[in-house]
Amino acid sequence: MQDFVYSAHAARVVFGAGSLNHLEREIGLLGAQRALVLATPEQAAQAEDLARRLGSRCAGVFARAVMHVPIETARLAREEARRVGADCAVAIGGGSTTGLGKAIALESALPILAIPTTYAGSEMTTIYGITEGGQKKTGRDARVLPKTVLYDPELTLSLPAALSATSGMNAIAHAVEALYAVDANPIISMMSEEGVRALALGLPAVVANPADIEARSLCLYGAWLCGMALNGTSMALHHKLCHTLGGSFNLPHAEVHTVVLPHATAYNAKAAPEAMARVARALGAASAAQGLYELEGKLGTPRALKDIGMPESGLDQAADLAAANPYANPVPIRREAIRQLLDNAFHGRAPHD
Numbered sequence: 001m002q003d004f005v006y007s008a009h010a011a012r013v014v015f016g017a018g019s020l021n022h023l024e025r026e027i028g029l030l031g032a033q034r035a036l037v038l039a040t041p042e043q044a045a046q047a048e049d050l051a052r053r054l055g056s057r058c059a060g061v062f063a064r065a066v067m068h069v070p071i072e073t074a075r076l077a078r079e080e081a082r083r084v085g086a087d088c089a090v091a092i093g094g095g096s097t098t099g100l101g102k103a104i105a106l107e108s109a110l111p112i113l114a115i116p117t118t119y120a121g122s123e124m125t126t127i128y129g130i131t132e133g134g135q136k137k138t139g140r141d142a143r144v145l146p147k148t149v150l151y152d153p154e155l156t157l158s159l160p161a162a163l164s165a166t167s168g169m170n171a172i173a174h175a176v177e178a179l180y181a182v183d184a185n186p187i188i189s190m191m192s193e194e195g196v197r198a199l200a201l202g203l204p205a206v207v208a209n210p211a212d213i214e215a216r217s218l219c220l221y222g223a224w225l226c227g228m229a230l231n232g233t234s235m236a237l238h239h240k241l242c243h244t245l246g247g248s249f250n251l252p253h254a255e256v257h258t259v260v261l262p263h264a265t266a267y268n269a270k271a272a273p274e275a276m277a278r279v280a281r282a283l284g285a286a287s288a289a290q291g292l293y294e295l296e297g298k299l300g301t302p303r304a305l306k307d308i309g310m311p312e313s314g315l316d317q318a319a320d321l322a323a324a325n326p327y328a329n330p331v332p333i334r335r336e337a338i339r340q341l342l343d344n345a346f347h348g349r350a351p352h353d
């Protein structure tokens, strides 16, 4: 066995259908009394429900979270937290809402209680992102990690099937890259394989019947493990490519991850045989890249960049950007090979590993 470093971050997890009922207890355990509830405008009604449930323990609702945490929104939320005298924030929603909570925590000691309603996994990471002047800056800081995470699969029942599928593929992407990460370790690899297995089993059942609470539970459990994988290792080609495509061409986050994943996996396949074997085993497929592509076929997700708003004229620029800054990746980053990968992803061709 290779030497390794594993850093565990303290976060309390309360998991299970109906665990929202423990919200007041959990706020109390944080030593807090006045929560600012965060949400997107689309989930404002859910936030208001929480506020009613909390009664005097709710200091206010800030339902203005948007994708990629614009600095202006972060400033407004920080001011609101101060104005209403909040001593904790409750973030109910996906990565965008958790991200807003993190932006508050970065500049204050406010503890965050996250209630994830997608499979993005942000609630398990010390990674934050804030967009200023059109540029998204990301970093790691232990202060932004939610202190408590309440996973209630019932809250994911409203996540539309299409969004569930791409969000789940986003989670699987964290686990795939963790398995071949330069700082991979056996603990995270175990979580990654189990995360892929749970999602590969749960997602088709959710798409077939979005009200299937067992399948929803399996997916949320998988998403938790995949979030741990994202936090515990350094991401490589796949995440860098998605960051570039999402940032430069304003493509939707989970869809980009979905489309690119089989191709980034195929790119790295030869140099990471053990990781590929584990992904394939978790998928119940003969090959990791093809298994991912087939899973997407089953889920009916987009499989081509051209179908999610990517202009063909941008592929050269995307390849230049992706090859510009060196980073650890099983197969060295070569501009022409990346350009071919992007061409395959653009047209939605089946990957060959």
Ligand code: NAD
Residues within 6 Å of the ligand: 040, 041, 042, 043, 066, 067, 068, 069, 093, 094, 095, 096, 097, 099, 117, 118, 119, 120, 121, 122, 123, 125, 126, 127, 128, 129, 155, 156, 157, 158, 159, 160, 163, 167, 230, 253, 254
């Ligand atoms: P999102 O949070 O933007 O949510 C997408 C939409 O779905 C929103 O309108 C939201 O209100 C709605 N929604 C969420 N849950 C719902 C539910 N149960 N029912 C109905 N509607 C629901 O999407 P996301 O994919 O979860 O997050 C993407 C963002 O998170 C990106 O900015 C990405 O960079 C970030 N992210 C960060 C990390 C990290 O570790 N820092 C990890 C993953 C993603």
